[in-house]
Amino acid sequence: MKHQIFRFLTVLVVASLVLAACAAPAAVDTSEIEAQVAELQSQLEAASDNEAMAELEAQIADLQAQLDAAGEEAAEEEPAAEGQVELQYWLWDNLQVPAYQACADAFTEQNPNITITITQQGWSAYWDALTTGFVAGTAPDVFTDHLAKYPEFLDKGLLLDIEPYVVADSVDTSIYLVDPELWVKDGSRYGLPKDWDTIAIFYNMDMLEAAGVDPAELNDLTWNPQDGGTFQEMVARLTLDANGNNGLSPDFDKNNVVQWGFVSGPGDAGSGGQQQWSSFAASTGFTLTDGPWSTQYHYDDPRIAETLQWWADLHNVYNFAPGSDTLAGTDNVGIFQAGAAAMTTEGSWQITNLMGNSTFPVGVALLPTGPEGRKSSINGLSDGIWVGTEHPDEAWEWVKYLASPECANTVGEFGVVFPAQQPAVDKALAAHQAAGRDISAFTIEAAAAGGTYLLPMTEHGSDIAALVQPVLQDIYDGKVQAADVLPDLNEQINALFE
Template sequence: MKKMRFLVHLLLIIVVVAMSACSNTQSSGEEKKTLEVALWDKNVSPAVDKSIEAFKKQHPDIKVNVTYTPWEDYWTKLKTSIGGGKGPDVFWMNGPNFYQYTSSGFIKDLEPFIKNDSEYKKDKYFPAVVDLYTYQGKLFAAPYFIDSVGLYYNKKLFDDAGVPYPDENWTWDDIEKVGKKLSNKEKGIYGYSADIKTSQSVYYDLMHQAGGYIISEDKKKSGFDSPESKGAFHFIKKLIDEGISPSAKTVMETEGKQLFLSGKVAMIPAISVSAGEFKGVLGDKLGVAPLPKGKQKASIVHGIGWAMNAKTQNDKAAWDLIKALSGKEGEKVIAESGFSIPADKSISDIWLKSIPSLDLKVFLDAQEYGVPYPVSKNTAEWQDVETKEIQSAFLGQKPIDEALDTIAKKMNDILAKENSK
């Protein structure tokens, strides 16, 4: 009998506890949520972590998991997971993949959230990155930061060669002339790196500086076969042939950036995002100047946006997280970190002070003659052709002009299909 009373009493306790837990869940409004975040560059983690901590103070009931996937695997993993109906709630988006993800219905239109949010104003951000992430008149990724291209250089190598540092008056002739003085075959030092694997910071800029273009404004024609664009690639070949720049085979084995950081390259064109990383390795030996001009000045402008999974079950929380990352406070955090130029125009001056020893204004000034990163609906498809043909040409497997003509022909076919839909 006592045993029976004990069991009844125990059962009552369990029921009361269960009802209390249920009551607590209901009173809090909803069960604890988890937001999954995905991006590829760990160098931005201090800024991202700080913004997430601020978000969690406002949303203590929400857990946030951040996954960094190397660039080489990021897009394959992302597309597979989202295509399968899962994937992260919030993730980084770039220009080349934007049209594919929006047209496939993988990311959510942010306009309804913006319309109901008095704090978020699109006109606060640099127009180039807002336009980059606008599809059919609607914003699908919140601008986070922008980047442009400048000429980084190793002051010690310049001092050792007894030549003056680059400045705003430099042209392609200076790259060649000074590059020769800086190059030292015996020591394995190159004056300049024209790494043909890095399109944005190398040949895209040169194509525009030569008076050419990558894709026409109406997205209907390739510019790779224009005489001006071909001139840019022949300039690269000249630098390689004269020993001023590493060969394609060399940068296939050790990329230009690594050669620069190890003191084997004196000058390298690279995006603003590289400033913090380069400074961390080279310290006071690092300098930066505007890109030398050809027929004209040009610097490719790109930027990263925060996108929301179209199938997220927590869209309101995901929007609040995107705001914490790319709103005024989040933009201030990334500006102070020195990672890159914040997309919020009003915060850009803060970024200029993040690395006092570098003239970061070079990258802001580049916005004045900046060229938007080239994109179309199937950017990844024609860029795949572009990469294979250019590498083939510079590895000596075919003439450069033949490779560029092939790129243009295949790219025009891809663009024709895009425009016929």
């Protein structure tokens, strides 16, 4: 036994020697040479005969030459390490990559010492990779941040406070359309508004025409959680069974639907059903939280229970919308673009994809008006700097450029999103107009007084999402009644804040 331990220790010693050998410094140790020079010089002073002095002088000159060479080497290495900086920049929307690549190119032209490497990943993978990167120390220097996600990052101290930079460079924060104070907490600032989005109805023009529906009708629909109002009638009208009967016909066979009037899904718990049920719930006057940094959720409110029940019944009772079986492996956008549904609610970030990449003409209409009016979520993004970046100054330069009128205008010209500055929005609108797209529904909703609300922006975001997602799924799959499960869910959520 003793021997085995001894052997094991020997192996460890050998291993550490191997590792130490690998890590031995390759550079010349100048301090040692300097010490030798000093030693020789003292000998030189003490020396008496000329021959010895000459030899010592030669030795010193030789060492001095070595020192100079080492110094030159070090000087050569320095500018490469210090001058050229490569910043990692992450975003999740593949449609926005060309726009931000254009910004990055222009930025590098103005700052030749900084290059930007853009990485794009899908929404779900993006947040997984980002949080893993934070933990592993491999997160990007700069990344696109979301209002619903950033409280948690802040809680863990992952974001760099840019307020000192904003003050030092006197950045004008009054140019933004989105409230820049949303990114401020306790006097520290964690981002500058980048863009904004609202939600509207996208519809398949061919299906509307086949059903004899005038697209203008869609802008005047009403909705309530009891019978779904004229919105549900419209959805029924646009739903077809295999025999060609629509959802309003008495012969309608709900077990054999070939075209749904509407498609969405259970909803994304992480963003509070942003482009799914949140605008319907909000149109009843409901709010999920008491505003930014709220410590109270209201999933126990009867209005959200009614809304989610109606939402699920649209599939389970009427089959006017596809269920989870159909949505498995895809999403509402996939089903809509496959030509299997006539309408869907989506965010303005989907304009280019849905209107440009569908095999049929697509139009945009206003959301239905609920009991308390028409409501759309308005959400904003920013660019955050990871606290672990090795180049905070350069990262700030890039963030400042991203939030500048110059980059906003570039992004606006691509017409993919609405930048957070009015001149750039005008550019985006012009780009859409030039492409023959009427997308005014998004800007009308954004401008309507009292017509917008913010998504939940609280701590414990990922804990809450993990609790809420299964409940949303069970409600949507018809396994439970919303009113039975939501009060208990809400207690669990609010317990997280205690």
